């Protein structure tokens with residue numbers, strides 16, 4: 001993919017459905033009785049991996065490519081059946097970690113595998129708490145890495161109170177899902193609140209879930225009932241268009257129907273503090289998964305300090321925030337974000353290496369990066385490392401740079417945003 005400087009981006013459009021909510025709609029729909037109707041399901045490769053895993057465990061899912069309405073014919077907590085061979089989660093950490101929690105409660109053995117990136121990501125963070133609950137879950141190569149083997153728990157699962165070192169919705173969700181199969185309540189306390197889509201959706205489907213500060217608690221043995229789920233647009237996908245709209249002179253973009261759940265909207269709060277012209281219109285669904293339309297206009301940005309409890313609310317947006325910081329006045333400091341090192345790529349190293357090669361003044365730290373804004377960027381060859389967020393961040397950087405930015409392995413955007421380049425084109429980015 002070759003990207004050059006854009007003149008302006010204009011128009012109104014919708015980004016595809018939220019990845020986190022799409023995964024959960026299939027998983028929890030499968031564990032419910034009755035049909036779950038999902039609209040605006042994300043047809044990205046990660047969510048299609050989730051569909052494929054649950055189909056292989058006997059769940060009937062009506063999905064045809066090109067139609068984002070999906071019907072999941074649930075069979076209840078104990079309705080999954082043993083798959084032939086290994087379950088393949090592809091590139092999706094969410095699928096592997098959340099399914100680990102579900103599979104621990106089953107009466108058949110399963111093996112979970114995924115692509116080369118997944119096989120490098122830490123699974124010890126779910127293996128440890130699930131083992132404390134009585135699960136038999138093992139890393140085949142050792143070292144807490146996938147493939148994993150999940151064997152039925154000899155003495156069943158027990159409720160625990162787990163204090164997590166990381167603010168991770170995947171860890172929290174895996175434990176809460178195993179908690180559905182435990183003999184007593186299960187709770188998870190995290191250092192900061194991570195995205196709460198699991199708590200919201202399970203509660204709507206009938207589980208006894210409660211939340212107090214940074215602790216989520218679930219009672220076992222719920223009778224979940226199928227639901228209608230309207231997936232809002234993914235704020236993590238909207239982030240690239242927010243960035244392009246703010247930074248390409250003359251731009252004005254209306255991004256309709258974006259999820260603005262307060263555990264996900266950190267990017268909006270940070271950008272407003274940086275001086276961005278962002279208006280959130282038509283706010284709705286504030287009692288569950290809030291959504292709104294985001295109006296973005298070109299703005300001059302100031303630097304920001306980003307850390308602490310903000311980090312989980314914008315973790316996947318940090319690569320594109322780093323791009324924006326290159327154009328902000330002053331020094332942006334991002335800290336408490338060591339989690340970036342264990343995503344699809346080491347996102348601290350990959351951002352610092354690639355932005356430096358474009359001429360940015362950026363330094364990696366142990367848990368984030370320091371970016372001194374104001375240096376012009378020039379296009380160069382960028383290796384996305386097959387990481388969708390890196391490819392999309394550098395497509396935005398390319399729109400703001402001199403010369404040509406060539407993104408290698410650019411098609412990995414299909415993981416979370418299949419029509420990404422087409423949507424940029426429609427708004428005039430490649431004119």
Ligand SMILES: O=C(O)C1=C[C@@H](OP(=O)(O)O)[C@@H](O)[C@H](O)C1
Nearest residue numbers: 020094167168169170171315316
């Ligand atoms: O639960 C989820 O749907 C996700 C949680 C986050 O990961 P962690 O839980 O590892 O922080 C996020 O980075 C990922 O894209 C999706």
Ligand SMILES: C=C(OP(=O)(O)O)C(=O)O
Nearest residue numbers: 091092093094316343389
């Ligand atoms: C980290 C991500 O996803 P996952 O952990 O599900 O692979 C992401 O989409 O940026």
